[in-house]
Amino acid sequence: MDDLYREIIIEHYKNPSHRGKLDPHDISFADNNPLCGDHIQIDLRVGTDGLITDARFDGHGCAISQASADLLIESIIGKPLEEVKKLNKESILEMLGIDLGPVRLKCALLSLKVLKAGVYGLGEASDDLVE
Amino acid sequence: MDDLYREIIIEHYKNPSHRGKLDPHDISFADNNPLCGDHIQIDLRVGTDGLITDARFDGHGCAISQASADLLIESIIGKPLEEVKKLNKESILEMLGIDLGPVRLKCALLSLKVLKAGVYGLGEASDDLVE
Amino acid sequence: MTLDVEQIRKDFPILERETRPGVRVTYLDSTATSQKPVQVIEAMNDYYRRSNANIHRGVHTLAEEATSMYEGAREKIAKFINAASSREVIYTRNTTESINLVAYAWARAKLKTGDLVILTEMEHHSNLVPWHMLQMERGIELDFIPVTEEGLLDLETYKSLLDRRPKLISFTHMSNVLGTVNPAAEIIRLGHDAGAVVLVDGAQSVPHLKVDVQALDADFYAFSAHKMCGPTGIGVLYGKSTLLESMPPFLGGGDMIKEVKLRSFRPNTLPHKFEAGTPAIAEAVGFGVAVDYLSAVGMERIAAHEHEIIEYALDRLEEIPGVKLFGPSADKKGGVAAFTLEGVHPHDVAQILDRDGIAVRAGHHCAQPLHEKFGIPATSRASFYLYNTMQEVDLLVNGIYKVKEMFG
Amino acid sequence: MTLDVEQIRKDFPILERETRPGVRVTYLDSTATSQKPVQVIEAMNDYYRRSNANIHRGVHTLAEEATSMYEGAREKIAKFINAASSREVIYTRNTTESINLVAYAWARAKLKTGDLVILTEMEHHSNLVPWHMLQMERGIELDFIPVTEEGLLDLETYKSLLDRRPKLISFTHMSNVLGTVNPAAEIIRLGHDAGAVVLVDGAQSVPHLKVDVQALDADFYAFSAHKMCGPTGIGVLYGKSTLLESMPPFLGGGDMIKEVKLRSFRPNTLPHKFEAGTPAIAEAVGFGVAVDYLSAVGMERIAAHEHEIIEYALDRLEEIPGVKLFGPSADKKGGVAAFTLEGVHPHDVAQILDRDGIAVRAGHHCAQPLHEKFGIPATSRASFYLYNTMQEVDLLVNGIYKVKEMFG
Numbered sequence A, B: 001m002d003d004l005y006r007e008i009i010i011e012h013y014k015n016p017s018h019r020g021k022l023d024p025h026d027i028s029f030a031d032n033n034p035l036c037g038d039h040i041q042i043d044l045r046v047g048t049d050g051l052i053t054d055a056r057f058d059g060h061g062c063a064i065s066q067a068s069a070d071l072l073i074e075s076i077i078g079k080p081l082e083e084v085k086k087l088n089k090e091s092i093l094e095m096l097g098i099d100l101g102p103v104r105l106k107c108a109l110l111s112l113k114v115l116k117a118g119v120y121g122l123g124e125a126s127d128d129l130v131e
Numbered sequence C, D: 001m002t003l004d005v006e007q008i009r010k011d012f013p014i015l016e017r018e019t020r021p022g023v024r025v026t027y028l029d030s031t032a033t034s035q036k037p038v039q040v041i042e043a044m045n046d047y048y049r050r051s052n053a054n055i056h057r058g059v060h061t062l063a064e065e066a067t068s069m070y071e072g073a074r075e076k077i078a079k080f081i082n083a084a085s086s087r088e089v090i091y092t093r094n095t096t097e098s099i100n101l102v103a104y105a106w107a108r109a110k111l112k113t114g115d116l117v118i119l120t121e122m123e124h125h126s127n128l129v130p131w132h133m134l135q136m137e138r139g140i141e142l143d144f145i146p147v148t149e150e151g152l153l154d155l156e157t158y159k160s161l162l163d164r165r166p167k168l169i170s171f172t173h174m175s176n177v178l179g180t181v182n183p184a185a186e187i188i189r190l191g192h193d194a195g196a197v198v199l200v201d202g203a204q205s206v207p208h209l210k211v212d213v214q215a216l217d218a219d220f221y222a223f224s225a226h227k228m229c230g231p232t233g234i235g236v237l238y239g240k241s242t243l244l245e246s247m248p249p250f251l252g253g254g255d256m257i258k259e260v261k262l263r264s265f266r267p268n269t270l271p272h273k274f275e276a277g278t279p280a281i282a283e284a285v286g287f288g289v290a291v292d293y294l295s296a297v298g299m300e301r302i303a304a305h306e307h308e309i310i311e312y313a314l315d316r317l318e319e320i321p322g323v324k325l326f327g328p329s330a331d332k333k334g335g336v337a338a339f340t341l342e343g344v345h346p347h348d349v350a351q352i353l354d355r356d357g358i359a360v361r362a363g364h365h366c367a368q369p370l371h372e373k374f375g376i377p378a379t380s381r382a383s384f385y386l387y388n389t390m391q392e393v394d395l396l397v398n399g400i401y402k403v404k405e406m407f408g
Ligand SMILES: Cc1ncc(COP(=O)(O)O)c(C=O)c1O
Pocket: C254, C276, C277, C278, C279, D031, D032, D094, D095, D096, D097, D124, D126, D127, D172, D174, D175, D176, D201, D203, D204, D224, D235, D366
């Protein structure tokens, strides 16, 4: 908890394994955090069995927003779309392995918010999605 | 200073020597303190030499407002009208012989405010008159 | 179990204050503002010595601490009044600003010329003047639930006023002069049946009674920290989230926005939408601790204690020749005793009592129309809170006898 | 004579705070809110322990004490900014409310559709959103004095904007991001020549520079206590008395009235006309002591000290590869250094610095349009006040090198 910038974050920020776009895709959604300018877009391909066959994120922003997007994408590939709906704040904090204050929490949760808004097919991403 | 209700105040409140009205009069003015409902009217007769020949006050309110009106009237009879213009907060506090907080000061100064507004021939009595 | 008042008094350092040598204060003016327990004072002291920072946008440790203290207090306050969510608790400066917020952001957006707003004859100026201003500006209509001789609201007249389809009912839960505790739930239910929105001035109720905004079904509920053991400079507007969300913002500036362009902005979500600029952070921290304090003592026990005192006080005051009491009997009111003493102006009463350290208020108590109704310009008012004792009632009564003697 | 910073630091207990074991805070976020000297903290503590009461209408000793402390602080503040009279000093919650007061009570009464209000591109959201709201509501027009690459106001464009006969100019005396100290006297004079009223956002200037509202000839001047060693929850709107007198009231309620009837009211005289309800009394007391404190240290000496620090800080920061500074050179600005570090987001910079106890702010600092102008979403910002030292600048610089290493 002390080492807020655990190597895993810096590593995923500097060398993301799932950065990019998918074309064609089944689901795509983007949003930003106006407070700090973080931007995340997520593209998904979903199989007929409801499994996520491939996923990518694109965007820019702080290490926490970008690393958590990369970690999130890594964790959902091959999983049923339905399972995404169950992900929440705790899921992300567990992946990052750190504790965050309220401001940085928004950075960490941006990618999950974008992902869920896309999966639910919403017009706008709301903070309620990641409570 | 400790004995806020010096006998002089209670005495002048209970047995005022100049309560009443003057008819005819040369100057008459009335005002009230909406905060506590104190009301004071003052009537003056002025000689051709500019001396105040007679004066009365009427009204109702707290002991301080009524006693200071009585003391004020007592002090101006026989004086030149011009001298009234020089009276101020200190003059009244001296007559009362006590120190007053901001709220009660308003009570004490009501009669002077009424007197000066009358002497200056103003339409409305303002707090600036008794600074 | 009753209150251990002697123990409680130890928490309030000011009660040891001597207003002149050898004369300890007898504070009977809690309706104007309450005293603060050392817990509240120390929490703010500590905040400034350890955690002070600006909130919300800060990443550093102090900013995060300050933010979570500020928001933590909001959670406590929401629980204290049983709001459905802390998003419904808007920090303001005081009850007055809370009511003005409704007048500016809700009423100006929703009310048209000729729309009726119902108030009562026992309102504090803070629940009159905002509506006078709107009447002048917008031509709304005002009508008033009358106050009976006994000091109660005339609910029959209220019911007939409701036939005129008011848009808003705004009334005080408890009168700061008469002490009357109004039947808020019933007034709200009747108002809702007539299709009106209902705002409750809770400045006197939240400090003294257990208030449950959901059980009452209030649409808006306003109160001040300084009357309930908290600091000056902070109050609350509770509002149902659906209503608050439907309103335009009130003050514009930092924190109440989601995004700002040179020529436009998007408002923030609740509750921040209504909190512009750096808020009263230390005060929120103190307010949270005040609410903890009151909860630990127990609102029911506080109400019961005040009931005991006011019963005794009314009995004793009634015995004094020349004293006239205003307001209903003890079973229908909180710990407020407003009275006149024949032949002595209330200001003189208060000032002479002050010589013995007894602090009562004298004047119209920001309820001039109510005083006018009773045909008097002013009253003296003694009011009681959790730290007051029966002995203090005796001191008051003895003091009044002294006044009578001086003016006798 | 220069400041004895080590002596001053002893007055600020929070500077001893360890944000993690063994790591003392290096507070470089005074532009967001300043820390408070023990004198201010203790004055409020004392107020609550000895004198707390509601003001103005009280006759008893505590009420009189509280009233004279509250009004005494107003006198001090009036002197501090050289107002002609304390009647021109209106207590508000903060700069934001002060500006909104002008937008509601002055602008809504005086401005019509099509009337022009001139702002600048470097304004804080608090001096943008109130005017956005008025634009939506009333159809006023807004235009902006541009900011040059260097971070200065483009006065030539300002002059040409004045040909359009604006009704109001509202601008910040000192930018909270660039640090730019704008030529306020000149902007005001030109505005007056064009027949406009001029409002100055003094949130950053009053804490750091000697401000004389009469010499500036400002019509309105807004500032916050919390940025100048005072408590949260209180600010000031200074206004020329003729202007304030010509305005309708803003919030309605207790204290701002002379008389209230059931259906009408008469407003009070200045300054009370604009102070509705129980004000931030303890906070006013603390504010008065803050002003005493700053005066005793001396505003010129504070400004000189900050100048020395910012000169050194800009020099040192400039040396760091990848650091880009925003705003003019040290001679044209106050103690604010906003910067970006290539390849690292400002939030990450701030958070990594925080591990060493260094508190800087990261974000748009409530000046989103200004950041947009410079093509960046956010900056990191270190800001300095009377208690900061050269060594703290070194700590910051070392910290930034560490960040670079981590992200290298
Ligand atoms: C230039 C400027 N204007 C206005 C404000 C708003 O001040 P407050 O949040 O105290 O209302 C600030 C403070 O951040 C500021 O720096």
